[in-house]
Amino acid sequence: MIRKTATAFLLALPLAFCEPAAAQAPVTYTVAFPNAVHHEARVSVTFAQLPNGPLQVCMARSSPGRYALHEFAKNVYDVKATDSKGKALSISRPDPYGWDVEGHDGTVVFSYTLFGDRTDGTYAGIDVRHAHLNIPATLAYARGLEQRPAEVKFDLPTGWQVASQLRPDAAKGTWYAPNLQYLMDSPTSLGPQKIRTWKEQGRTIEMQVLHEGTDAELDSYVAQAKKVVKEAAAVFGELPEYDFGRYTFVANYLPQTSGDGMEHRNSTSLTSNRPLRGAGALDNLGTVSHEFFHSWNVERIRPKDLEPFDFDRANMSSNLWFAEGFTQYYGELLLRRAGAYTDQQYYEEALNGLVNSILLSPGAAKYSPVQMSQQAPFVDAAAAIDPNNRTNTYLSYYYIGGANALALDLELRANHKTTLDAFMRAVWQQHGKPQRNYAPERPYTIPDLQRVLGEVSKDTAFAGRFFREHIYGHELPKFEQLLAPAGLQLRKAKAGQASLGLNRFQFLPDSSGALLPSTSIIGSPLYVAGLDREDVLLKLDGQPLKRAKVLQQLLAKHKPGDVVPLEVRARDGVRTVQIKLQEDSMLEVVPLPTATRQQLAFRKEWLSGKAK
Known part of the structure; x- marks a missing residue:
């Protein structure tokens, strides 16, 4: 059976049915947890005031903020459908992610069991303590009814509360979305929430948290988050006009959660098994910083090729270098401006990662940020079991975009008397701030x-050259020159030390050698010697490689350029090759002890807080 497209279905509707969507019967959901201990929810959805003909019900195949296919229907079973009188209806399965329901009387009550045991920004995690629901992974929808409002009733276990950007309706005990796009963009956490709420620029900001720590730890964490919120607002000059007047951090910091952060229009889903203290708190705060910046960049400053989001297919964009990459840069910079990082921590945690990733990645020298963005459907939590060569062909759009954001910020400050902050504000004013019907008026x-x-730079030739060379092209930033005005030096982190390159190893549990788990890096000693994935390094210079410390000690006895024998077990058997060691290529950014007053002032203006 060939399924109709949504457009064809709408064209087939009778004229009497073509009234404004808001005036039509809302799609109503009930979500209950009678078997939460076994990670199940029972979902019922009522579609009313339907035209004649089959109703096409489906589960989403992709999710806002994720770009690969996830096929959420795989966790749906025990499907049933009845009409308004409770009569069982005929259900057929035209494809793996949908159901056709026939013979209804204008109403279909569609119910199913949902399994979910992964708590992150993509899936559904359900147990006796909580339920963290990404809506595309949870709620089915009907084709042709995408513009109708939706109301969701959560049948909650005792002690659970709802955390969501959906609008609560206390009189009905339901949560409201104006249309399907908004519903699918609204992650919801259910459980015994710890709630912290504050006002910022007249907007309500709330953090609703599930965690095992103390109230004092949460209060300290929220105090830091408030500073991050202020610094993010300072970049753009204002907060967005959040729909329904509030922004919600939907946070789950329980041990069973998977680390993730996922941006949404008026909320963000935060999941981590790290506690809100020590290094865990700082790590989690980094996700808060990154995702909150998204409430401007990608949620309202939105690329045209992602608007509107398509739940039926993988969503490819050429702009993730900006949407995610520039956000990656600012997520770390805001931690410094908010005082969560010292200058030294910022160099070590942020700058070193960006600089090394782009300058040492073989892929970055071959492919542009635009091309890296287009790879998202293959890498953004996409599942595949065949080996690939991404070690040599790919660099995450987070890092290639973030490194170019760093380069552009330094270039604007040094040569154009402006900043990346000013650029982001201008993009916000032109392409982000104008909104209509919960969507951008002018996606970019x-x-x-x-x-x-x-x-912003008052130099169109510079802008053209930057995009031609660094965005459409793959010319690498000259960070040694770009960092100099800030009194920072780019140098080899381990100058003079011998290395096998940046390849990673897995030392085997029986201490028999070091496995090369992925393809060797182009230009590395192993690559030049013809070694590759699944080869095992047995002996270097005649010494068995039992553990990482042994390899480090052996390399320390040599200098770059030395040729040493390496015994390996490869697909063609055990053999010995001659390896020419190279200098360790890792780079680091360090402050110049002789930095001038002008350089120190440049650095301070760049890294210091902007919030009033």
Whole structure:
């Protein structure tokens, strides 16, 4: 059976049915947890005021903020459908992610059991302590009814509360979304919430948290988050006009959760098994910083090629270098401006990662940020079992975009008497702030970003060259020159030390050698010697490689350029090859002890807090 497209289905509707969506019967859901101990929810959805003909019900195949396919229907079973009188209806399965329901009387009550045991920003995690629900992984929808409002009733176990950007309706005991796009963009956490609420620029910001720590730890964490919120607002000059007047951090910090952060229009889903103290608190705060910046960049400053989001397919964008990459840069910078990082921590935790990733990645020298963005459907939590060569062909759009954001910020400050902050504010004013019907009025294209850069820098030739060389092209930033005005030096982190390259190893549990788990890096000694994935390094210079410390000690006895014998077990058997060691290529950013007053002032203006 060939399924109709949504457009064809709408064209087939009778004229009497073509009234405004808001005036039509809302789609109503009930979500209950009679078997939460075994990670199940029971979901019922009522579709009313339907036209004649089959109702096409489906589960989403992708999720806002994720770009690969996830096929959420795989966790749905025990499907039933009845009409308004409780009569069982005929259900057929035209494809793996949908159901056709026939013979209804204008109403379909569609119910099913949902299994979910992964608590993160993509899936559903259900147990006796909580339920963390990504809505595309949880709620089925009907084609042709996408513009109808939705109401969700959560049948909660004792002691649980709801954390969501959905609008509560206390009189009905339901949670409201104006349409399917908003519903699918609204992660919801159910459990014994710890709630902290504050006002910022007249907006309500709330953090609703599930965690095992103390109230004092949560209060300290929220105090830091408030500073991050202020610094993010300072970049753009204002907070967005959040729908329904509030922004919600939907946070789950329980041991069973998987580390993740996922941005949404008026909320963010935060999941981590790290506690809100020590290094765990700082790590979690980094996710808060990154995801909150998204409430401007990607949620309202939105690329045209992601608007509207399509739940039926993988969503490819050429703009993730900006949407995610520039956000990656600011997520770390805001931690420094908010005082969560010292200058030294910022160099070590942020700058070193960005600089090393782009300058040492073989992929970054081959492919542009635009091309890396287009790879998202294959890498953004996408599942595949065949080996790949991404070690040599790919660099995450987070890092290639973040490194170019760093380079552009330094270039604007040094040579154009402006900043990346000013550029982001201009993009916000032109392409983010104008909103209508819970969506951007003017989603951007890459030429739009180039035009705004020309306006802010007052140099259209520079803007054209930057995009041509660094965004459409793959020319690498000259960080040694770019960092100098800030009194920072780029140097080899382990100058003079011998290395086998940046390849990673897995030392075997029986201490028989070091496995090369992925393809060897182009240009490395192992690559030049013809070694590759699944080869095992047995002996270096005649010494067995039992553990990582042994390899380090052996390399320390040599210098770059030395040729040493390496015994390996490869697919063609055990053999010995001659390896020419190279200098360790890792880089680090360090402050110059002789930095001038002008350089120190440049650095301070760049890294210091901007919030009033």
